[in-house]
Amino acid sequence: MLKKTLITGFTAVSALALVACGAEAETEDAMTDDTMVAEEAAAPGTIPEVASGDETFSTLVAAVTAANLGETLSGEGPFTVFAPTNDAFGKLPEGTVETLTTTDTDTLTSILTYHVVEGAVDAATLTAAIEEAGEAGYTITTVGGGTLTATLVDGAVVLTDATGGTATVTATNVEASNGLIHVIDTVLMPG
Incomplete structure (x- = not known):
């Protein structure tokens, strides 16, 4: 048993x-x-998908759509985008965004591609390049063919455009599947 x-x-x-x-x-x-x-x-999604997921970039997303750059910025990349916020677009003269997105899309395309750089350039790499370049600043070539000058001002990265206008990087290293986004407070102009 x-x-x-x-x-x-x-x-x-x-x-x-x-x-x-x-x-x-x-x-x-x-x-x-x-x-x-x-x-x-x-x-993370592609750069346009990440931007579309943040209401802060709704004007940028509308501009990318109007310029037919969504597919390009969804490509393999990698890209680094200096992305102006809605407030940055709000600094432009009244009616500028509407004109650019409806009747002057060639200029809009040139402005938007001026905010894009080939390669994924993170904040640490950019800061190191600026420090190595010295007081003259680090020259960045954009996919639109223009150049930006990056300098450090009180510890923040400041980009100077072809017209002498400046934008401060306010947030860095927002990851996308095909690159990085750095948030800026002013729309840069290619000239």
Whole structure:
């Protein structure tokens, strides 16, 4: 009788262990699936997708759409975008944004591509390049063919455009799947 009880107990324990192993494997599979879904959901989108997800850039997103640059900025890249906020566009003379997005899209395209640089240039790399360049500043060539001069002013990166206007970088290293976004407080002009 004792032998039968031990065998029955052993069988029950073995069965529970096998069920537990199977449940553990299912749990691990489910966790792997959930982790993969979470990682895919957490992975940043392209530069236009990231900008579209932030109301601060609604004017920029509308401008990119009007200039038909969404597909280009969704490309493989990598790109670094100095992204003006809605407040930055608000500093332009009244009616400028409307004119650019409706009747002067060639100028709009030139302005927007002036804010884009090839490669993913993070804040640390940019700051190091500015420090190495010295007081004259670091020259950045944009995908539009123009240049910006980057300097450090009171610890902040300041970009000077072709017209002598300046924009301060207010946030850095916003990640996208195809590059980085640095937020700026003024729209830069190519000349």
